[in-house]
Amino acid sequence: xxxxxxxxxxxxxxxxxxxxxxxxxxxxxxxxxxxxxxxxxxxxxxxxxxxxxxxxxxxxxxxxxxxxxxxxxxxxxxxxxxxxxxxxxxxxxxxxxxxxxxxxxxxxxxxxxxxxxxxxxxxxxxxxxxxxxxxxxxxxxxxxxxxxxxx
Amino acid sequence: xxxxxxxxxxxxxxxxxxxxxxxxxxxxxxxxxxxxxxxxxxxxxxxxxxxxxxxxxxxxxxxxxxxxxxxxxxxxxxxxxxxxxxxxxxxxxxxxxxxxxxxxxxxxxxxxxxxxxxxxxxxxxxxxxxxxxxxx
Numbered sequence: 001x002x003x004x005x006x007x008x009x010x011x012x013x014x015x016x017x018x019x020x021x022x023x024x025x026x027x028x029x030x031x032x033x034x035x036x037x038x039x040x041x042x043x044x045x046x047x048x049x050x051x052x053x054x055x056x057x058x059x060x061x062x063x064x065x066x067x068x069x070x071x072x073x074x075x076x077x078x079x080x081x082x083x084x085x086x087x088x089x090x091x092x093x094x095x096x097x098x099x100x101x102x103x104x105x106x107x108x109x110x111x112x113x114x115x116x117x118x119x120x121x122x123x124x125x126x127x128x129x130x131x132x133x134x135x136x137x138x139x140x141x142x143x144x145x146x147x148x149x150x151x
Numbered sequence: 152x153x154x155x156x157x158x159x160x161x162x163x164x165x166x167x168x169x170x171x172x173x174x175x176x177x178x179x180x181x182x183x184x185x186x187x188x189x190x191x192x193x194x195x196x197x198x199x200x201x202x203x204x205x206x207x208x209x210x211x212x213x214x215x216x217x218x219x220x221x222x223x224x225x226x227x228x229x230x231x232x233x234x235x236x237x238x239x240x241x242x243x244x245x246x247x248x249x250x251x252x253x254x255x256x257x258x259x260x261x262x263x264x265x266x267x268x269x270x271x272x273x274x275x276x277x278x279x280x281x282x283x284x285x286x287x
Contacts, residue, residue, distance in 0.1 A: 131265020
């Protein structure tokens, strides 16, 4: 079950009718003219795509960035936002090569991500390995859930 | 050869493979994006396979068919709850038929930053020989 962030609709169904409605729309898309390009992504449509997960203490943000080294990425954080920008480079090959296929792309990217709660920007840890960027973002102390005991 | 472009990268949804064979373990399979080019000596293949480590990468070449298979670890540790999931994680699989005969002993594979660079040297064609005809 996903939380609501930036008005992305949650996958929870509020009523049985809404579930049927969603099924109908999915079938329409399935049988209709959907060419497979625009599948109605739930995400923001900005590169890179991210997966954001959390536990009690931290958020975990992951992105797939093949071919990107840590020199090519810049990250900045405030108490509420995290921004990732950089460039994917593709090395040019020697002259005289003939291409059969060319599917990979090079270019710049820049994305700002708003965290669901306040975070502690001073203790963020980031790791880039095998083309996967993993960022551990500690939540601010004030927003961590507290156990309340009942007398 | 091609100069570095300074355009913005767009989101490209990962291509899921409609796999003909049933997988022994459940999971998604994606086709990695590749660049393939050649010069006189060799064919070079570059594949984006983020999350694949060297020991999980399987490269097979037989009967002129090249098969790439890369396993990825599911990254979510236990105890993590999803907040926003924009992409799926799954292994990579792609097959190619090669037109050239490859010298299998000299194949070179490099895996860096989630990009596989596979160099396939072509078999040296026999140098043309003139054949003298004995008169007799």
